[in-house]
Amino acid sequence: MTYYTIRGIVGRGFPILVATSFVGLITGQILNYRLDQLVSMPIILLLIPSLIKIGGDTGSMLGARISSALHMGLGGPITKNPVVRNSVLAALIVGLTASAVLSFIVWLTGHILGIGIGLFVLFKICMIAGSIELTVVFLTTVLISFMSHRFGLDPDDTVIPIIATLGDLMGVAGIFVTLRMLGML
Numbered sequence: 001m002t003y004y005t006i007r008g009i010v011g012r013g014f015p016i017l018v019a020t021s022f023v024g025l026i027t028g029q030i031l032n033y034r035l036d037q038l039v040s041m042p043i044i045l046l047l048i049p050s051l052i053k054i055g056g057d058t059g060s061m062l063g064a065r066i067s068s069a070l071h072m073g074l075g076g077p078i079t080k081n082p083v084v085r086n087s088v089l090a091a092l093i094v095g096l097t098a099s100a101v102l103s104f105i106v107w108l109t110g111h112i113l114g115i116g117i118g119l120f121v122l123f124k125i126c127m128i129a130g131s132i133e134l135t136v137v138f139l140t141t142v143l144i145s146f147m148s149h150r151f152g153l154d155p156d157d158t159v160i161p162i163i164a165t166l167g168d169l170m171g172v173a174g175i176f177v178t179l180r181m182l183g184m185l
């Protein structure tokens with residue numbers, strides 16, 4: 001049981017947390033670079049925190065499920081693994097449903113605050129940006145989980161911090177890509 005020592009956990013976790021801190025800084029700088037455009041669309045400012053949380057949270061849930069399966073010896077090949085397939089499908093349903101509900105909540109909040117935008121436009125933004133974010137985050141989650149396990153690292157120590165940070169980065173990128181696709185930037 002020497003694997004779960006304080007020194008071991010800190011030794012494996014610290015470099016990952018340092019790296020994810022730098023990615024978080026980059027994400028913040030992307031937002032800072034587009035600050036003038038975001039201020040002109042306050043409804044998007046309402047949307048960003050919640051939408052980026054959906055990818056990170058569902059990706060972390062997926063990573064925890066896959067990590068647990070790997071610890072129980074249910075690894076098998078990625079492409080034919082029912083644990084991976086069912087977990088990804090469930091996380092996708094949760095993520096897309098949360099994105100749809102979020103569009104309504106942000107629309108309602110914006111309507112109450114007088115900074116509204118059409119519900120269908122907000123729904124498109126949430127679904128497209130959410131789909132971009134979830135696709136990248138889920139693919140990365142599965143890959144990091146299996147690679148960590150294969151190289152003798154505990155997926156619990158690697159997956160969740162990396163995926164939570166990647167969810168933020170991809171959420172911000174997904175929103176900007178979507179706004180550009182819809183001609184709003």
